[in-house]
Amino acid sequence: MRAPAVWRRISERPEGRLTSHFFGAMFDFGILTPAGADSFVHLSLGAIGALIALGLRFALAYAGKYAALSAARSPEPYRVALLGDDLFLIAFVMLLIALPTLVVSQSLFPDERDFRILGPLPVRRIVIFRAKLAALFLFMGMFAVVLHLSLTPLVFSMSVSPFSGSTALMRVTVWMIASVSASVFSVLAVTAVVGVLTLVLSRTRLYSLTALIKSLVFALLVVCIPFVFRLPGLGSAMARARPWLMFVPPAWFVGLERALLGSSDPWLRQLAALALTALALGALIVAVAYVLLFRHFEHLLLRPPSISAPWVVRHDAQRRTNVTSVDAADPHSVERSAFRAVYRFTSVTLRRSELHQGVLLGLSACGVALTSSRLVGAGWLDRNGSANPHAAFLEYLATWTPFALMFISGLSVRAAIALPMTHRANWIFRLTETDAARSEQMRAVERIVAAYAVGLPLVAALPVLWSVMGWKQAAIATLVAAFVGGVFVHAILLEWRRIPFTCSYMPGKRLIVYTVVLGFAAFVLFAAAGVRLARAALDATEMAIAIGLVLLVIAAILRRKRIAEWKETPLMFEDELPDQPLQLGL
């Protein structure tokens, strides 16, 4: 089939070719092989199909719900439900748009690579910038169109009601305007953050800080997911004009929608004004970033790596002159050098590598999302002592929280340190491996795993335990969880014989369904056993002491065994990644 002549003319021009190149680059995260990138495109197309099917399924469910509400005598329940669902739909769209924007944020502005590769070619800079913008527009437009198309039947089913106050067509049109505005705001917010960082930071800091901010925002968005699904319940808060909603961006766009429908409610109009202001501000920041980058492209991108942009260079230089020593570590420290080497290498890599940080924080955020959503659902935020009908369940959930967090954090840290990083640089570890150093190096891994999989979750869960069961009970439950954690660290490091990031980890080595089922079963068993032990310890002091002692002894024996094994068994290394993609076995 021949492409239309107009399209061919566009795609054959340098701008068209560049747009197509930049658009393709949005699907390239730099970690996939060509075959993997191809699979990712297919997976994306499958996800689009699934989204449309899901939209239709939800439309049917919502049609039933709104038919019942429309049959009621009073319009109030319908209006409250509509406000809640509008809030949910707009937040859902914003979230789904923000996630891919964040994923492709490295491609939002022309970068040094573009400059070095495209600069020597006979292509004007304006063409590069226009192509970059067009690619971004196409990419986000594709997501926005699919999302809005899949949600339109749902919004239509919500709008057919005698209480609606306007025609269904009108309501769908206005919802689409508000929702598209919300999507644009999501894209602008992420782009503005990236733009400001590009302009302000030195190239050295840009990579590490951008990675950190990207991972944190990604984790935050993941934590938001279950709460977005609770938004339909906030219809009454919207109807009562609760002031805290001013800090919830999706509420601004619900205000915009209502203002466009002709509402004269001052509260909704105020929210609409906020939406427009936020849009204008985001657009302004992005426009300024693009213009500054366009005008000072060479200056910004080719400045020495350690030098910031001219507008911040003075401050930067001032701060750096204070740093003179190489290593502030205490030379009399008892820690062996091999331990330090691996400990620092691991922590620096987790701090700087976008991929590893994304896996670590993204998976951990799932744990935070799961536990916090369940706690909020059980009334943790508005608990009222014994008057809370869910008091017993809440206590169970509070005891469950540290174990759930430990399990998911454990999985995430194990996955993050198993992923490779510059595998061809491994030779330095291979050259320096000794029997004496090996167990120290593995102890460094153990410490990082213990801190992240046990220490952090316990610190995060302590306020929950304290608020639900008081400090004494919370302390006992935390101690039991810590002892269980000691055993859990052994499970995480079972058969671990590598320096972090020096071997390839390929998901799909086993049948993926088997892995998921096994992981889920392990999670349920671990959390249930942990809660059981903690509850038993909370019931009687003698039992608490006995459980603590037994767990302590088991953890100590396992650790001793582990260290002995590390001393004897050589480390694993992989200098070459597999050249063939592994079958997922779906």
Next chain:
Amino acid sequence: MLEARGLTKRYGGFLALDRVDFHVRRGEILGYLGPNGSGKSTTVNAVVGLIDPSAGSLWLDGIHMLDDPEGYKRRIGYVPEEPHLYTHLTAIEYLMLVGRLRGLSEPTLAARVPELLRLLLLWDSRYSTMASYSKGMRQRVLLAAALLHNPDLLVLDEPFSGLDVTAGLLFRTLLRMFVSGNRMVLFSTHRFDMVEQLCSRVVILSEGRIVAAHDVAALRVTGSPSLEDIFVRATHQTDFTPLARRILDVVEGS
């Protein structure tokens, strides 16, 4: 003295090294020449202990590599051909990592690392991750890492690629002074000029075998063939004129 006896490496059915014998004496820089794919990097990888030879043995000062592999590796400094580094680290972080892996104490590292960075003109970029370094800068980091623990034997695989003229001159002087302290250098390269200027002896490798071994000083005697002539003859290189002509024909469209 470093001694390789009957060094052989097979990858499946492919023979990468075939019974290679050579030695590097103390106070000597041995040039290791050969075309691409001749087995130079395989030899280097075997000497530094990154790969196990299929047959043959390596001895350092009379001690078999397998008798004390850790002690053997501790006495070697290595600069690989490609600057494979953890580029998300800064030069300081990388050198500290290497130093700690080599078991150097913190005060020793605190004294040596900044000094090496200053002397190798890397001090100004000490806060930048090595992702932003040029190839020459990365080579300098690798040289600093190879020297950090004061090794007896330096194994260099094309160490001059990417270096500017000044750094190249510094490296050459440094290598001469290094071996004058009764130490050894195994210098694998493609460059005849470097071998002629630096090495006392040269070994030429082709298709996994040693095809020539010469005293470089003897080559400087008037009337003797140049190193390039010896190389071309030993490795059966042909006249490149027809090939060069064909390349130009392709781009000129004739």
